Amino acid sequence: MNPEAKNFRAGFCGLIGLPNAGKSSLMNWLIQEKVSIVTAKPQTTRQRVLGLCTDEKGQVVFIDAPGLLAPRPVRRLGIHAFLEKEALDVINSSDVLLAVLSVDVDRKEDLDEVLGLVERSRKPFAVVLNKRDLAQYSHRRIRIETEIKQKFPDVRVFQVSTLAEHRRDSDTGEEIIQVLRDLLPPAPGPLYDPELYTPHALRELAAELIREQCFLHLHQEIPFGLAVRIQSFQEDTKSVSRVAADLVVNHANHKAIVIGKGGAVIKAIGSAARLAMMKLFATKVHLELRVVVRENWSGSATIMKELGYVVHNSN
Ligand SMILES: Nc1nc2c(ncn2[C@@H]2O[C@H](COP(=O)(O)OP(=O)(O)OP(=O)(O)O)[C@@H](O)[C@H]2O)c(=O)[nH]1
Ligand SMILES: [Mg+2]
Structure with missing residues (x-):
């Protein structure tokens, strides 16, 4: 190029x-x-x-x-x-x-x-x-x-x-x-590294892949009131990523639903998200998920901000 x-x-x-x-x-x-x-x-x-x-x-x-x-x-x-x-x-x-x-x-x-x-x-x-x-x-x-x-x-x-x-x-x-x-307007060169397909960090993509599986495995209002917060993201070596994430839910009674009987639901979310990450990152992935309750976070501007839901400033 x-x-x-x-x-x-x-x-x-x-x-x-x-x-x-x-x-x-x-x-x-x-x-x-x-x-x-x-x-x-x-x-x-x-x-x-x-x-x-x-x-x-x-x-x-x-x-x-x-x-x-x-x-x-x-x-x-x-x-x-x-x-x-x-x-x-x-x-x-x-x-x-x-x-x-x-x-x-x-x-x-x-x-x-x-x-x-x-x-x-x-x-x-x-x-x-x-x-x-x-x-x-x-x-x-x-x-x-x-x-x-x-x-x-x-x-x-x-x-x-x-x-x-x-x-x-x-x-x-x-x-x-x-x-x-x-x-598009004329420009002296690309705005982002031409080798990249996205400027997002792997940890952001990981959070989204986990959220996708929550949408696929959970029903009614639960996925709409669920946020994913990455607690740690480490690339131990070039071939292994270790990810720990919280699934933040709106109500205490949603926690049991997300975990499922004998942990079946959260296990299914975790293994599907892990596979999706392995595919995208081309590394092995260790994934730990935990469910955290933040009462009515999706109605609270303060907690939403803490979870990263802040509107960027536009030009
Ligand atoms: N039949 C059909 N379904 C499609 C097509 N493109 C997308 N879908 C389906 O439409 C649904 C929504 O697709 P998304 O790409 O998530 O739509 P979106 O506009 O990003 O949705 P939001 O993020 O919720 O605003 C998914 O089930 C897709 O598989 C298409 O060309 N044909
Ligand atoms: Mg969309």
Whole structure:
């Protein structure tokens, strides 16, 4: 790579959409690494996650954001208010935006609201219509694309499926990256080390991989009121990582549920998270998990701050 190439471009591209639209799946696909966690539950992503695509022409720094528009009554409360602020702040911090719309959203007004927010930011943008594989929505998909093209004739709209088994040869992530890169400002060189696929530290990625397994193994309100705090992260040698983490829950009665009968649930969370870490870190992993109760943390600004849920300052 020659970062001094003429016409080099670099900057931030925020992924903006409703909860569950597939923003994190899309970013992982574009950067070809699993950096952001994905589950079928809405509000999986809580804090921005950065993923890097670098080549000789530029560097796109993707910012995966939480979903916008939590149900109205809860938008102003605790962790929900944080998610909303974090998503809006990602818009402010971005040079270009990628609106990620999923075809399975029933309320057209919600898609319009996302597009309206993106348009009002006055930043250049492109649109991804995701979940093309859901054949039952093919009419709707075509209608949404037509409407967007009528309203924003200069905006590129891509129809994709981020699921590996449904991706087509014509689904070129490369083309999406190129279009976004061309919308970025000129820059003297990359903003982050071009060898990296994310600037996040392994300990941050470890916390997210553990949180992902909590989302997958726990139900009802419990995963939404669970935070992961890494207590220690040591790379003993280049081939072994030792991780100790707390699963912080909102209520004392959630502790027993997270542990499960005979420790079955926490064991399952731990072994799946360990495997995911081994895959991403390419090391062996020793993982210790403990459940800690912080009464109603997700409603307390002070404890949320202590757990790292603080909105960054935008420009
Ligand atoms: N059928 C189908 N499902 C998809 C596709 N892309 C993502 N999903 C699924 O949609 C769900 C949500 O995906 P995520 O990538 O976590 O969505 P998100 O927009 O990051 O969600 P939040 O972080 O909660 O805002 C997961 O179950 C994904 O597997 C797709 O192209 N087709
Ligand atoms: Mg997400």
